[in-house]
Amino acid sequence: MKKLNAKRVKRHMLRTSEFWQLDEKFLVISPDKKLCTLTGMESLPESDTGYLGYAYLDDTLRVAFLGFCNEEDETYKFFDSDQVLVAQASMLPTLLVRIVKPTEELEKHPFVQGVLEFHESDALRRSTLALRQIDHLRDPLRPAILKAVWIKDEVELEKTYNESVEQFLEVLVAAYEQAEKDGIRARDVEVEGEPGPLPVDAMSVEFVRITDFVPANNGTWRAVLLDNIPGTNKKKKGDDVAVSLVTTTFEEDGQNYSMLFIELDAPVEDTKISVASFKPSRLPWRIAYTLACSVCDFKDTYYLGRSGEDRLMFKEIIEEIRRGRIDPLIAIDLVQRDDCEIDFSRELYRCRSCGTLDVKRRVRLITKEHTLSAMYYCLECGERMSHVKRGHIASLDCPQCREQLKPVEEALWDGVNPH
């Protein structure tokens, strides 16, 4: 049995967990005799200690049984056979599971590798799964299916309303002119028939299911219709449509509420990506820091900053973007905006949980309005890593024994490829 190197595992009921809490996570599944009696699960070997599972989204949320697990001493062992049993999460009995963050060691499993490669190839469609504000519009079992609204005659109603406003303004102007001639003060002029807001019941609203909801160029979204829209034949089931994502803030409680609207007359935009390399006014310092522990044998050198390999690194980052290895929110911006620049620099990261130190490329997306930093996860325990600012490098803890590390050398580096 191997040690399950997970520092923080949380208990969840599989049934009540949201797909995004479980997707691409490992599970410690308590032993349950019922599991082996489920249809298709007869070949699952019995276990008194529990199973190691892997949850992932593939249309529906699935759980793959990869091996045995012992919750008590936090150890696991993959099954000997290559055959992996997969069950739909919704078909499993009510299970208490512990969620284990993915680590490099666990992700080496060939089945998991296959899932991750498939997910990367589907990165654009998966990017919108990260938008928590539209979770309430998702099908509970198949999260990629969303409910969108189509408002019949919206354009027509708006036109009628605008016309009535114009008419009213004309009448008003005429009344003011008359009042001036008659010597009446402007504020005493009374004009009837002020147009009110659009009556809600005048709008015919249809709810339609959509899928393949993705970001598109020029700040738009697009999707594929899963239903015909009652009352129009401009678009049919299976057609691409433009979709707008509208978020309203309610004044009473300050809560945000998001809706998806189908825009039948708007062009369906492309999903191509255009990006440039950010040109910093001053490059980050190119320094190799050597840190050592005075208590244990820990000693390592971290090559930080940028060297003359910028073009190569930018190319590598673009390759990764094309392969789908990218934060979903960065992917959305890259598609929707044409002012995206990518900045990068080798920087030191520290795991918030186990203290592991690692050099990452610190990829940042820079637009005119905001900056998004890529997130990095610890290869040892799966937790988020934090960027260590240069000024804090001299006061880091030893990842092995937690004593304070001593900076033993700082040197400029150049021309080496410190992989």
Ligand SMILES: [Zn+2]
């Ligand atoms: Zn140490």
Ligand SMILES: [Zn+2]
């Ligand atoms: Zn860690």
